[in-house]
Amino acid sequence: MTDPLVPDRLDLVPDALLVSRAADGDTAAFETLARRYGPLMRACARRLTGSYADADDVVQEALVQAWKQLDTLREPGAVKSWLLRLTGSRSIDFLRRRRNHAGFGDIDEVSGKGDVGSPEAGPEAKAVQGSSIESLKAALARLPEEQRRCWVLKEFNGQSYDQIAQTLNISTASVRGRLARARITLVREMEEWR
Amino acid sequence: MSTPVQPSAADGLPGQRTTSDVQLPVDLRRVILAVPGVTEVFPSRPLWQRLPARAAALITSDEPQDQDLPLVEKRSDGGPTEVSVRIGVSAGKSGAPGLSGVPGTPGTLGTPDVARAVAAAVRNHFSPEQVVARVSVVRIAGDFLTGG
Amino acid sequence: MSMPNDNLECGHTLEELSLYLDTGEFADPRHLETCPDCRNGLDSLRRLTAAGSELLSNDLAAAGSGNDPWMKNILASLKLELRPGRDIPLRSDDPADRLTETEGSVFALIRSVADATPGAVAGKVRLHGDVTVPGEPITVSVDLAVAFGHPFMRSAAALRLDLAKALARHTELNIAGIDITITDVIDPSAAQAPDPAPQEES
Incomplete structure (x- = not known):
């Protein structure tokens, strides 16, 4: 084959064209989009839900919704x-469903199930590792859940204040406040370990 | 208009809506798949499809999935039984074994011909009972796309 | 110590600075240039943003590639509704029968024919005209992305012919015209970059 676009032709195609095809009903184009952005979706969902298993469920739901609503994408x-x-x-x-199901608290979410960081680890222990990422992870895990969600939606999912407000069903002013408090706490904790 | 034989089974398996003198849709599915050019029988409703990886498994699977069974409906006014079929058709090589595989090349079975052949097969399957065939082609797949 | 507090000594707050960082809005922009407290605060917030990007990069790398088993599992269990579009009538041998093909199936046919053209990939496809009425003149439009440097123009005429043949064979539409529009030029060597996705040995 001398065709430069074969074999993974759709992998080389820009997003907008894949969206057009998928909106026309082309599942192969949609699958290409899913493979292209699935890892990023998974990373964001993992930060929010705390585990890959939950993240994968979320990614699947998001993809089903995306297929249904592709034609609304301006x-x-x-x-x-x-x-x-x-x-x-x-x-x-x-997370809301899980909370309702669990009946009380969001212990799993706060502690973030292992890889999100351990709240018990003291500043000294973390400082040894030296990396700002490690201290950020630990500080994130200690953040109140509602602040953490705001921060992740902003910094990971790249949402605007208005979009976060919609997602969390709170006012834009609340988003501003929570995000600022999250950042202040994170900055303070990270500076302590410098 | 037509209504299912058993309206209460609207959320159940379409294939279970049969009358005593109507063959099981699982047999009908086999008959339809035997028509040259037909690659898939899709569920009557709701319409859905799997992503390509899974779709291939559906085609090659011998065991029909429950939802893939054709819909057999009886007209509410006592008219003839209506049989609704949604199919996938090959645009290329596998459409007509032994014939040229290039799309548009004489010898490849055209989609309208396949649809008419399916309608005939449906009528023949229920003969001597008179039925009305509703055939919808929901997928025309070209094998020439990726070369396998 | 320049450890940030909610309220800076200059009277401004870290919340204001946080907002400024996202929106560029600040009541007294000139103050920011001269106030050491605010500059320290902004530096701290920017370091946090940088650490956040670094964490995201780490997480993204840890999440794996779109070719990994977890993604395959997700794709395999997706159920996607068909997009049938309009019903296009087909002639039946028996007048009581009703035979149709969906507009979506014709889109797929057109895409697959266009995709078979070397150096080209189909984009949006449209059938203009009332396809539900037999014999109505229908114009087909196809968007196309072509590979940079590939001599596509020679193929355009051939593609139009292939499309006409395929439509004649697989539909009963009265095709009045086929419009091909090149909307994208793809550089295959450059396009490889965004998703290298090498399979890690596990």
């Missing part, structure tokens, strides 16, 4: 941020 080239927005919404829905 700017086909903006599909990446749109997918991340859907991932954020489905993650928050998932």
Whole structure:
């Protein structure tokens, strides 16, 4: 084959064209989009839900919603941020369902199940590791859940204040406040370990 | 208009809506798949599809999935039984074994011909009972797309 | 110590600075240039943002590639509704029968024919005209992405012919015209970059 676009022709195609095809009913184009942005969706969902198993459920839900609503996407080239927005919404829905199901508290969410960081680890222990990432992880895990969600939706999912407000069903002013408090706490904790 | 034989089974398996003198849709599915050019029988409703990886498994699977069974409906006004079928058709090589595989090349069975052949097969299957065939082609798949 | 507090000595707050960082809005922009407290605060917030990006990169790398088993599992269990579009009538041998093909199936046919053209990938496809009425003149439009440097123009005429043949064989539409529009030029060597996705040995 001398065709430069074969064999993985769709992998080389820009987002907007894949969106057009998928909106026309082409599942192969949609699958290409899913493979292209699935890892990012998974990373964001994992930060919000605390585990890959839950993240994968969320990604699947977000993809089903994306397929259904593709024709509502005004700017086909903006599909990446749109997918991340859907991932954020489905993650928050998932956390709400889990809370209702669990009946009390969100212990799992706060401690973040292992890889999100251990709240018990003291500043000294973390400082040894030296990395700002490690201290950020630990500080994130200690953040109140509602602040953490705001921060992740902003910094990971790339959502605007208005979009976060919609996702969390709170006012834009509350988003501003929670995000600022999250950042202040994170900055303070990270500076302590410098 | 037509209504299912057993309206209460609207959420159940379409294939279970049969009358005593109507063959099981699982047999009908086999008959339809035997028509040259037919690659898939899709569920009557709701319409859905798997992503390509899974769709391939559906085609090659010998065991029909429950939802893939054709819909057999009886007209509410006592008219003839209506049989609704949604199919996938090959545009390329596998459409007509032994014939040229290039799309549009004489010898490849055209989709309208396949649809008419399916309608005939449905009528023949229920003969001597008179039925009305509703055939919808929901997928025309080209094998020439990726070359396998 | 320049450890940030909620309220800076200059009277401004970290919340204001946080907002400024996202929106560029600040009541007294010139103050930011001269106030050491605010500059320290902004530096701290920017370091946090940088650490956040780094964490995201780490998480993204840890999440794996789109070709990994977890993604395959997700894709395999997705159920996607068909997009049938309009019903296009087909002639039947028996007048009581009703035979149709969906607009979506014709889109797929057109895409697959266009995709078979070397150096080209189909984009949006449309059938203009009332396809539900037999014999109505229908114009087909196809968007196309072509590979950079590939001599596509020679193929355009051939593609139009292939499409006409395929439509004649697989539909009973009265095709009045086929419009091909090149909407994208793809550089295959450059396009490889965004998703290298090498399979890690596990």
